[in-house]
Amino acid sequence: MIIKKYKANSMNEAITRIKYELGSEAVIISQRKIRKKGILGFFSKKILEVTAAVDNKKREDNVNYGIRTIKKIVNAGMKDDLSSGEKSAGTGNFYENNITRKNNEELIKEVQQMKGMLNKMMNSPYGNIGKSELQLKLESSDLNDKVIKKILSSINIMEDDRKDEEKLKEVVQNMIKVDKKKLAHVAVLVGPTGVGKTTTIAKLAGRLALMEKKKIGLITIDTYRIGAVEQLRTYADIMNIPFKVVFTIKDMEKATEDMKNCDTILIDTTGRNSKNKMQISELRAFIDKVKTDNIHLVISCTTKDRDVDAIVNGYKQLNYNNIIITKLDETCTYGSILNILQSAKKPISFVTTGQNVPEDIKTMSSEELTKLVLGEDIVC
Ligand SMILES: Nc1nc2c(ncn2[C@@H]2O[C@H](COP(=O)(O)OP(=O)(O)OP(=O)(O)O)[C@@H](O)[C@H]2O)c(=O)[nH]1
Ligand SMILES: [Mg+2]
Known part of the structure; x- marks a missing residue:
């Protein structure tokens, strides 16, 4: 048993000190009013003297109980x-x-x-502080912030016990849609200048005509750029396939009509600035005449991420159905593939991997593309 006396100005003050020192099991044995000792004691204000006691064992039990609970x-x-x-x-x-x-x-x-x-730290602008290994890996693949956020939040809501790496693969693979369908009777390639539309048309024509022995026809409406017509005519001559140049919207229908016995007619278009709505509208007038739902937007994987959205949106009025990503051989990180596909929300039909006609064109599965995006594989 511990017994202790407390001097305080009020009962409240005494109880607070008793509880603090002896614990809540302590009991008050007695209380009385006294004057402080000393010369001025007789004249001083009366204070309280409270005597409290606690059973040693109970106090120990309390401590042990606290330790047990915390444990x-x-x-x-x-x-x-x-x-x-x-x-x-x-x-x-x-x-x-x-x-x-x-x-x-x-x-x-x-x-x-x-x-x-x-989470806040992970989104902090202060460099890499607080970033997870996963986030750093995605950043090193040149994926943009929006895509990285989408990937990480998809992984976060997955409840199984698999490693993050496995979840990552599944998430990325699900984000990549591939269109494996054969080209339609009429296929059109559109896109910004210099991305490789004409070269890709030549590659497709070569593959279909020479390797698959299909009847192919080529049409170009690119009469704008000097040498554009000759570029495609040269390929058509080498492969010995019909070739037509269309100058007006009226000619468009006739050109496709003339080639109706072809398995596939490939149409090459002028490279246009996606910000120029007039030019895109002009292009649309030509494309509307051929009534096809096989329009491929061609984008180079070396396109600056900030420009991707502008291209994808600028060309939206042409109602493209697929994406062709070119020049995979010109980069070492392939995050742009996913950036482009996420921005366009359309499936990818082909990728091109070099300047050689007709070899450097492929269809890739979402699995293969995932490996590229995550830096587990390279092109060439
Ligand atoms: N490295 C590399 N170069 C490519 C690829 N595809 C095309 N090119 C090159 O890109 C350049 C432009 O190709 P074009 O086919 O003329 O591009 P385009 O989109 O038709 O250009 P415009 O008609 O001017 O709009 C050429 O030098 C091609 O050889 C590719 O996959 N990889
Ligand atoms: Mg061209």
Whole structure:
């Protein structure tokens, strides 16, 4: 038994000190008013003298109880899913269970706060501080912030126990849609200047005419650029396939009509600035005449990320259905493939991997493209 006297100005003050020093099990044995000792004692204000006591054993039990409870909470926090506070509250007495549950709830709150802080740090503008390994890997593949955010949040909501790397592959693969359909009777290639439209048409024509022995016809409406017609005519002559140059919208229908016995007619167009709505509208007038739903937007994978959205949106009025990504041989990181596909929200039909006609063109599966995007494979 511990017995102690406390001098205080009020009972409240005395109880606070007793609880602090002896614990909540302490009991008050007596109280009386006294004057302070000393020369001025007789004239001084009266104060309270409170005597309190606590059973040694009970106090020790209290301490042990506290240690036990904390241990339980910590163990429960480490072993159990923190969100199921119920599980750890299944043993012990009612009071103990309630405390454990209450403390679990506090722990959950704290963990959630920490998660929030971590998320904020991951989005912090201060370099790499707080970025996960996964985020750094995605950034090193040149994926843009929007795509990285989408990937990370898809991984975050996956509840299985697989490694992040495996989840990452699945998420990226699901984001890449591939169009494996054969080219339609009429296929049109559109896109900005110099991305490789004419070269890609020549490659497709070569593949279909020479390797698959299909009847192919070539049409160009690119009468704008000097040498454009000759560029395609040369290929048509070498492959011995029909070739037509269309100057007016009226000629368009006749040209395709004349080639109706071909399995596939490939139409090459003038490279246009996606910001110039007039030029795109002009192009649309030609394309509308051929009534096809096989329009491919050609973009180079070396296109600056900031320009991708402008191109994808600028060409939207042509209602393209597929994306062809060119010049994969000119880069070492392939995040732009996913950036382009996510921006356009259309499936990819072909990729081109060099200047050689007709070899450097392929269809790639979403699995193969995922490997490129994640830096697990390279082109050439
Ligand atoms: N490295 C590389 N170069 C390519 C590829 N495809 C095309 N090129 C080159 O890109 C340049 C432009 O190709 P074109 O086919 O003329 O491009 P275009 O889109 O028709 O250009 P415009 O008609 O002017 O709009 C040429 O030098 C091609 O050889 C490719 O996959 N890889
Ligand atoms: Mg061209």
